[in-house]
Amino acid sequence: MSNVTTASTKEAKWWNGGKSPFDVEYGKVMMWYFLMSDAFTFGAFLIAYGTVRFSTNGWPNPNEVFKSYPFAGEGTNAPLVFVSIMTFILIISSVTMVLAVHAGKMMDKKGVVRNMIFTIIGGIAFLSCQAWEWNHLHHEGAWWGMNPFINADGTASTTNFTNFFFTITGFHGFHVFSGVVINIIMLIMTLLNKFEQRGHYLMIEKAGLYWHFVDLVWVFVFTCFYLL
Amino acid sequence: MSENTHEHGDPIAEIKKVTIILSVLTIIELILGFWMIGITSEGLRLAIKGTIVILMLAKAFYIVAYFMHLKHELKNLIMTIVVPLALFIWFITAFLSDGNSFRNLRNTYDPHFKAQSEIKVEKKAEGTHATEEKEGKSEPTETKKD
Amino acid sequence: MSHEAVLHSHDSHGHDDHAHHETFLSKYVFSMDHKMIAKQFLITGMVWAVLGGLMSVLFRLQLGYPDASFPWLESILGKWAKGGQITPEAYYALVTTHGTVLVFFVLTAGLSGTFANFLIPLQIGARDMASPFMNMLSYWFFLTASIVMLCSLFVETGPFSGGWVAYPPLSALHDASPGSKSGMDLWIISMALFVVSSLLGGLNYIATILNMRTKGMSMTRLPLTIWALFFTAVLGVLSFPVLLSGFILLIFDRNFGTSFYLSDIFVNGVGALSNEGGSAILYQHLFWFLGHPEVYIILLPAMGMVSEIMSVNSRKPIFGYMAMLGSLFAIAVLAFLVWAHHMFVTGLNPFLGSVFVLLTLLIAVPSAIKVFNWLTTLWRGNIRFTPGMLFAIGFVSLFISGGLTGIWLGNAALDIHLHDTYFVIAHFHIVMGVASMFGMFAGVYHWFPKMYGRYLNNSLGYIHFWVTLAGAYMIFWPMHYEGLAGMPRRYFDFSIWESFKQFAELNRFISTVAMIVFATQILFLINFFYSIFKGRKVTDLNPWKSNTLEWTTPINPGHGNWPGEIPEVHRWPYDYGKDGVDFIPQDVPVGANESSH
Numbered sequence: 001m002s003n004v005t006t007a008s009t010k011e012a013k014w015w016n017g018g019k020s021p022f023d024v025e026y027g028k029v030m031m032w033y034f035l036m037s038d039a040f041t042f043g044a045f046l047i048a049y050g051t052v053r054f055s056t057n058g059w060p061n062p063n064e065v066f067k068s069y070p071f072a073g074e075g076t077n078a079p080l081v082f083v084s085i086m087t088f089i090l091i092i093s094s095v096t097m098v099l100a101v102h103a104g105k106m107m108d109k110k111g112v113v114r115n116m117i118f119t120i121i122g123g124i125a126f127l128s129c130q131a132w133e134w135n136h137l138h139h140e141g142a143w144w145g146m147n148p149f150i151n152a153d154g155t156a157s158t159t160n161f162t163n164f165f166f167t168i169t170g171f172h173g174f175h176v177f178s179g180v181v182i183n184i185i186m187l188i189m190t191l192l193n194k195f196e197q198r199g200h201y202l203m204i205e206k207a208g209l210y211w212h213f214v215d216l217v218w219v220f221v222f223t224c225f226y227l228l
Numbered sequence: 229m230s231e232n233t234h235e236h237g238d239p240i241a242e243i244k245k246v247t248i249i250l251s252v253l254t255i256i257e258l259i260l261g262f263w264m265i266g267i268t269s270e271g272l273r274l275a276i277k278g279t280i281v282i283l284m285l286a287k288a289f290y291i292v293a294y295f296m297h298l299k300h301e302l303k304n305l306i307m308t309i310v311v312p313l314a315l316f317i318w319f320i321t322a323f324l325s326d327g328n329s330f331r332n333l334r335n336t337y338d339p340h341f342k343a344q345s346e347i348k349v350e351k352k353a354e355g356t357h358a359t360e361e362k363e364g365k366s367e368p369t370e371t372k373k374d
Numbered sequence: 375m376s377h378e379a380v381l382h383s384h385d386s387h388g389h390d391d392h393a394h395h396e397t398f399l400s401k402y403v404f405s406m407d408h409k410m411i412a413k414q415f416l417i418t419g420m421v422w423a424v425l426g427g428l429m430s431v432l433f434r435l436q437l438g439y440p441d442a443s444f445p446w447l448e449s450i451l452g453k454w455a456k457g458g459q460i461t462p463e464a465y466y467a468l469v470t471t472h473g474t475v476l477v478f479f480v481l482t483a484g485l486s487g488t489f490a491n492f493l494i495p496l497q498i499g500a501r502d503m504a505s506p507f508m509n510m511l512s513y514w515f516f517l518t519a520s521i522v523m524l525c526s527l528f529v530e531t532g533p534f535s536g537g538w539v540a541y542p543p544l545s546a547l548h549d550a551s552p553g554s555k556s557g558m559d560l561w562i563i564s565m566a567l568f569v570v571s572s573l574l575g576g577l578n579y580i581a582t583i584l585n586m587r588t589k590g591m592s593m594t595r596l597p598l599t600i601w602a603l604f605f606t607a608v609l610g611v612l613s614f615p616v617l618l619s620g621f622i623l624l625i626f627d628r629n630f631g632t633s634f635y636l637s638d639i640f641v642n643g644v645g646a647l648s649n650e651g652g653s654a655i656l657y658q659h660l661f662w663f664l665g666h667p668e669v670y671i672i673l674l675p676a677m678g679m680v681s682e683i684m685s686v687n688s689r690k691p692i693f694g695y696m697a698m699l700g701s702l703f704a705i706a707v708l709a710f711l712v713w714a715h716h717m718f719v720t721g722l723n724p725f726l727g728s729v730f731v732l733l734t735l736l737i738a739v740p741s742a743i744k745v746f747n748w749l750t751t752l753w754r755g756n757i758r759f760t761p762g763m764l765f766a767i768g769f770v771s772l773f774i775s776g777g778l779t780g781i782w783l784g785n786a787a788l789d790i791h792l793h794d795t796y797f798v799i800a801h802f803h804i805v806m807g808v809a810s811m812f813g814m815f816a817g818v819y820h821w822f823p824k825m826y827g828r829y830l831n832n833s834l835g836y837i838h839f840w841v842t843l844a845g846a847y848m849i850f851w852p853m854h855y856e857g858l859a860g861m862p863r864r865y866f867d868f869s870i871w872e873s874f875k876q877f878a879e880l881n882r883f884i885s886t887v888a889m890i891v892f893a894t895q896i897l898f899l900i901n902f903f904y905s906i907f908k909g910r911k912v913t914d915l916n917p918w919k920s921n922t923l924e925w926t927t928p929i930n931p932g933h934g935n936w937p938g939e940i941p942e943v944h945r946w947p948y949d950y951g952k953d954g955v956d957f958i959p960q961d962v963p964v965g966a967n968e969s970s971h
Contacts, residue, residue: 014304017499017943018589022305026504026581032309033577037615043316044619044663047323048656052634054327055653057335057345063265079265084258091254095247098295102239145631154348158651163632167623212295216288223284227261228277312612315710322714322726323659329723330653340638344650 031206035213038175042217045171046224049164058151060161062226065142065149070132083226086129087218093122094215097183101208104201109190112204116187119211123180130173134166142166165225172214172221179214182207246294253287406506407933411513412492413825416818418513418520419484420899426475429468431892436460438885440869454532462866463552466535469864470553471527473538474561476807478568479523481672483516485814486610489675490579490603492821496924497597499588499941501934504581508574515571519564526560534561537864539665542635542657546627549641558628562621569614569621576614579607588923590943595960597922597947598698602678605706606671613667613710620660627652655720662713669806670709673773674702676813677744680766682947683820684748686920687763688755689956691948694747701740701747708737718786719793727786734784741777745770756951760918761835762820768843769812775847776805779854794864797857800850808846815839818902823917827930828909834901838894845891852880921947921959 014021022029053059063079072078096118103111141148144166147159186207195201257280264276293299298306334341405411432451435444436459443458454464491509495502503509526533535553536544544550545558583596583604596604623634633649635657640646685692692698715734718727748770757763779801782788792798815838822830856877861868868874868881916925923943927935941961949958953968 014302015593016589017587017591017595020585021593022302022308022584024301024305026585029305029581029584030504030508030577032305033580033611034573036309036312037573037577037611039313040612041615041619043319044616044660045623047320048619048623048634048660050320051323051327051656051659052651052653054324055330055334055656056651057331057342063261080258080261084254087254088251091247091250094291094295095243098243099240101297102243144626145633150349155345156347156349159631159633160651163626163634167626167632171622209296212291215295216291219284219287219291223257223280227257227264227280312608315612318711319663322729326655326659326714326723326726327653329726330655330721333721338638 025202027202027206028209031209035209038213039217042168042171042220045164045168046220049168049224052160052164056158056160058153058155058157060147060149060157061152062228064152065137065161066133066226068136080226082129082133083222086126086133087222089122089126089129090215090218093119093126094212096122097208097211101201101205104195104204107196107201109193109196112190112195112201113187116183116190116204120180120183120187123176123183123211127173127176127180130169130176134169137162137165168221169225172217175214175217179207179211182210242294246290249290250287253283253290257283404510406502406510408491408495408503408506408509409825409931409933411509412488414513415483415487415491415516418517419480419488420902422475422479422520423484424895424899426472426480427892427895429472429475431889432460433465433468433472434885434888436465436866437868438882440867463532463535465866466537466551466864467533467553467557470535470538471523471533474534474565475523477538477668477672478565479516479520481807481810481814482572482610482668483568485810485817486603486606486671486675487513487516487575488814489599489679489817489821490575490607492825493599493924494579494582494603495586496824496927496931496935497600497922497947498583498586498591499923499943500582500586501936501940503578504586505578508578512571512574512578515567515574519567519571522560522564522567526557526564529556529560531555531557533557539658539661540624541661542624542627542654543639546624546635547639547641547647548628549644562625562628566618566621569618572610572614576607576610579603580611583607588940588943591960594696594699595943595946597678598681598692598695598702599675599678601699601702602674602681605702606674609667609671609674609706609709613664613671616660617664620657620664623660624657655717655722658717658720659714662716663710665716666713667709669802670705672806672810673813674705676769676810676816677702679813679817679820680748680769681751682922683762683766683816684751685948685950686820686918687758687760687766688752689758689919689950690751690755691950691952692747693750693753694743695946695948697743698747701743704740705737708733708740712737715784715786715789718789724786731784731786735781737784738777738781741773745774745777760819761830761832761839762816762818764836764839765812765816765819768839769809769816771843772804772809772812772846776801776803776809780805791860792857794862795857796853796861796863799863800853800857803853804846804850808850812842815842815898820918821924822902822905823912824924824927826906826909827912828905829912829917830905830909831901834897838898838901841894842891845887845894848887849884849891852884856880916959919957921949921957923960926959926961 014023020026020029066083067079068076069078069082069085096115100112100115100119103109103115137143142162142165144163145159147157147162149157149161151157186204189195189203190201195203260276260280260283264273267273267276298309402410405414432447435447444455445458447455447458447460451460451464454461454467460468491503494500531552533553534540534545534557535551536558540558540561544554545562546554548555548558583600587596623632626632627634627636633652635654636647636649636652637654638646639649681692681698712730712734714722714726714730718730722730752767779797783792783798783801819830819835822828859873859877861874861877869878912929915929918925923941926941928937943960944963945958945960947960950956952958
């Protein structure tokens with residue numbers, strides 16, 4: 001019981017003004033709320049995709065669409081392989097980002113630089129994978145408004161499968177791209193000792209939030225397009 | 229922030245732990261995905277899809293809670309983030325159920341839609357590049373219509 | 375780590391700005407002072423209000439006098455009014471632009487943009503917004519959006535003319551109507567810029583209210599204005615992105631051959647389109663997921679300001695502060711759950727529709743709580759009928775009359791008869807359009823002394839109020855009657871139907887009143903701009919004898935708001951008539967033998 005009362009008095013103090021109720025600076029509050037709003041952007045896309053899928057009788061089987069990987073011969077049948085590589089790339093780059101943020105908290109410039117470089121490499125690798133996949137699908141005749149694939153039950157498919165795929169992965173890819181750009185800026189600022197001078201690496205933390213969000217969105221995009 | 233960080237054990241160990249959890253969850257998802265390829269029973273497929281969605285939410289939880297550090301923030305911040313996300317429940321329910329109802333509506337009252345969705349088409353030969361489709365952006369679905 | 379230093383570093387930046395030599399550009403154009411940005415929003419909003427109002431006068435002219443010819447129209451509109459009569463295309467374009475401009479540019483940017491910027495830092499005791507730079511960007515995105523929208527009025531094929539909701543296929547197909555060509559492209563670009571502007575603004579408002587409150591300003595000591603603006607910002611931040619997604623899909627449908635919203639369409643002269651599998655209902659869902667919260671984005675700031683103004687001018691504490699807060703919160707949550715009540719007749723699942731009916735009718739509960747609290751705040755108050763107060767009371771009157779018809783329209787069964795008629799027009803114009811305008815006027819009259827250090831002319835204010843209130847009822851009350859008789863909205867000319875011929879007189883009456891009301895607004899504009907330069911000077915630091923912090927600043931506060939320390943807050947903002955004292959400002963410490971509120 002005593003625990004509860006102390007907690008509530010502490011809380012009341014947080015909201016009393018003169019300081020942040022969350023004990024974070026305003027930039028981080030803004031970043032969180034920006035990510036909330038971005039979550040609604042992606043949410044709206046994915047829910048729109050779900051709605052159209054629910055209102056259509058047939059839908060292509062993702063395993064018959066995404067079944068190739070770079071340097072594989074034509075007619076390769078390896079569903080889920082390439083996309084799982086992409087997923088792991090993004091997870092690992094997220095891990096290096098956490099490590100960079102952690103190094104920033106420890107004021108360890110070297111650690112920040114090293115991990116930021118890994119994160120940027122991961123981001124670029126992911127973008128390259130996506131570029132390859134888009135290119136591959138485009139060669140198969142898929143694009144906005146063009147769908148060469150047929151439904152799982154053998155009936156003709158509408159173009160909405162590819163429409164949504166390219167729009168949503170494209171929008172996600174755009175976020176990855178801007179994340180990479182932000183990370184590169186952060187890296188340059190770190191190398192220029194900007195954060196050492198400020199005495200804190202809070203910018204890295206905010207860039208990290210954005211990067212993890214990109215990873216988070218991929219968790220949903222990956223599941224919705226490749227697994228379900 | 230600095231005070232917060234020290235409240236919970238070794239951060240590096242925690243990062244390692246979460247990385248492993250995320251990898252394992254992803255691998256389970258992939259295994260389920262592979263398993264689903266051969267299954268035709270609708271009920272079982274639905275059950276697997278449900279499991280995958282739960283795993284997806286678990287992954288999201290670990291990313292937000294640990295990588296984005298939300299679990300170690302003040303409860304105030306956690307609540308202001310998590311409570312608005314509850315709006316997604318009704319957002320998803322209403323949209324998807326209306327999508328479903330729209331399909332039923334069309335299948336019942338739109339014979340053209342129903343007929344169109346029952347036409348079987350030939351599976352394209354492997355590896356043919358659909359070059360003829362590239363030129364016709366304005367008539368994207370032409371090839372399928374006939 | 376110097377974490378505390380980071381948290382408070384923004385507090386100090388206000389001080390050193392005083393010494394700067396300010397050029398015209400840095401003071402009036404690229405200003406980062408929240409007060410100047412507020413004025414920029416207000417004046418841009420007023421320009422749009424005049425343009426949007428003028429459009430309504432033009433199409434009311436057509437509705438009131440469908441057979442008459444006005445040669446002077448041709449000199450203004452050119453080919454859009456051949457022979458002095460507005461063409462149907464021009465009529466639809468006018469209706470569409472009127473809706474878009476009034477809803478987004480005037481009542482969203484002009485209202486919450488102005489007062490959130492102006493009041494948040496002043497009333498919570500902050501030197502400026504959390505990020506003044508983002509605040510400036512927010513205005514500049516809004517201005518860019520405005521300019522793009524303005525350009526769309528001048529394109530060869532005319533501005534977009536498919537209704538402010540921009541439903542596909544009218545918005546998705548270039549061939550659907552003249553306005554669906556480049557007019558629509560500009561419309562959508564303008565709206566996308568507007569979404570960015572409102573996001574930048576909203577994030578700033580939220581972060582400022584949470585993080586920058588002065589010492590002692592706990593959340594339950596915030597004036598209701600700030601609470602209302604806070605919920606407004608949250609609504610905007612969470613709902614505008616959905617609109618953005620919907621628009622991105624629409625852009626793809628327009629330009630890249632997709633069919634998200636299109637299916638089975640035949641265009642006269644073009645033939646059957648190849649688009650298959652899309653769902654136009656999907657767009658409506660996405661649009662109204664923003665569209666309904668948007669109604670509250672418009673209304674909540676007005677509600678907050680009205681609560682504040684009523685309490686100050688009744689010399690009484692606001693009745694039921696916590697109930698007001700709770701109802702604001704309930705309205706904000708419900709705003710997200712009821713969007714499909716705009717879509718009862720679009721092919722929505724009827725069962726789902728009935729769920730939406732239930733949720734919609736629930737809104738009546740918090741709305742009623744607010745109305746009763748306002749009325750009980752007035753009850754036995756020592757009321758000062760300033761123009762600001764009159765507009766606040768007018769807001770409550772309009773909110774009740776418009777809200778009641780909302781209960782009719784929220785019922786799916788009644789809505790089948792009433793949808794898309796003038797009944798709907800009357801409902802949302804009263805409850806959302808005119809009511810929020812009244813909130814905005816109330817705010818301008820009340821805070822004008824703080825904005826410009828001068829008073830508005832009271833006599834002109836009274837004329838403005840009474841003509842506008844009477845006019846608003848005379849315009850929109852008859853529309854209920856027309857709507858019940860089935861007169862559909864958005865029609866160009868009713869004179870060709872036998873059944874609507876009986877309304878010719880009434881339509882002419884409405885149009886005449888509309889013109890008079892519009893002319894009265896010009897009176898307000900004259901009052902506004904005259905008073906900025908020549909109005910009676912404010913000599914009293916606290917002219918309304920109000921408790922909130924903005925009146926502790928100098929009469930013309932510089933950038934940074936308080937020349938010295940920011941005052942500390944010791945009490946809630948509604949200590950009026952407490953223990954026999956007329957008012958006790960928030961920064962007065964609690965006395966030893968003072969009763970607690």
